[in-house]
């Protein structure tokens with residue numbers, strides 16, 4: 425378990441990063457990277473997101489290419505189908521988790537869908553996507569861990585992941601967490617039995633959520649600051665240009 429102290433330390437470190445000017449290289453998308461062997465534990469701020477983020481969820485999913493959409497939804501969803509999926513999200517019943525970069529783009533998201541079948545009341549299904557440029561940094565696995573913790577705290581005892589058999593990354597994540605994987609031709613179903621919630625899972629989720637909300641607020645403030653600065657600089661250079669043009 426990552427302790428609250430480690431979370432706070434990492435969050436403080438991350439917050440100092442926000443007030444550096446955002447640059448347009450993919451490198452700057454890194455929230456916090458996957459630890460290398462021997463590194464201290466790091467945390468990725470993952471927050472629970474609500475209906476006010478619908479546009480960002482749609483933008484994230486629409487930016488997946490056809491193959492990724494196929495892997496995510498099991499069919500090559502077109503834009504219209506993605507918009508329908510987003511507008512059909514039930515934020516009351518389900519949980520959506522997201523990872524934002526400093527430009528407030530949703531670079532990774534997961535959907536934990538609770539079963540509506542009365543016979544499968546304690547089951548939930550997990551779906552996830554990470555933007556291609558942000559992959560391989562552990563975000564998919566972190567979102568999975570976060571969803572597992574939330575599911576446990578909500579009384580879920582079985583989590584399902586439906587994936588195509590070719591989806592090595594997704595199946596790796598599930599297998600590593602201890603899921604049983606049943607392959608049926610081109611499709612696979614992973615089942616993960618969850619332990620009941622305990623004090624640790626409840627406190628950790630609460631701390632993680634608080635830190636992720638703080639992280640997001642800091643990113644919003646930093647973005648407002650840099651947007652304002654860019655506007656002031658634009659006005660200044662406009663004034664300078666017009667002065668130069670009007671001077672004899």
Ligand SMILES: CC(C)(COP(=O)(O)OP(=O)(O)OC[C@H]1O[C@@H](n2cnc3c(N)ncnc32)[C@H](O)[C@@H]1OP(=O)(O)O)[C@@H](O)C(=O)NCCC(=O)NCCS
Nearest residue numbers: 495496551552553554559560561562563564565592593596
């Ligand atoms: C599946 C997906 C979410 C993984 O996200 P990610 O952030 O790149 O994954 P991680 O960095 O956490 O890596 C998870 C594991 O998969 C492995 N992995 C990552 N990409 C891989 C690839 N292309 N091939 C094989 N293994 C891969 C990693 O090595 C890691 O295993 P490890 O912990 O043993 O090292 C991402 O590839 C994605 O969005 N794909 C499109 C949508 C999709 O397939 N969704 C899943 C169906 S619901």
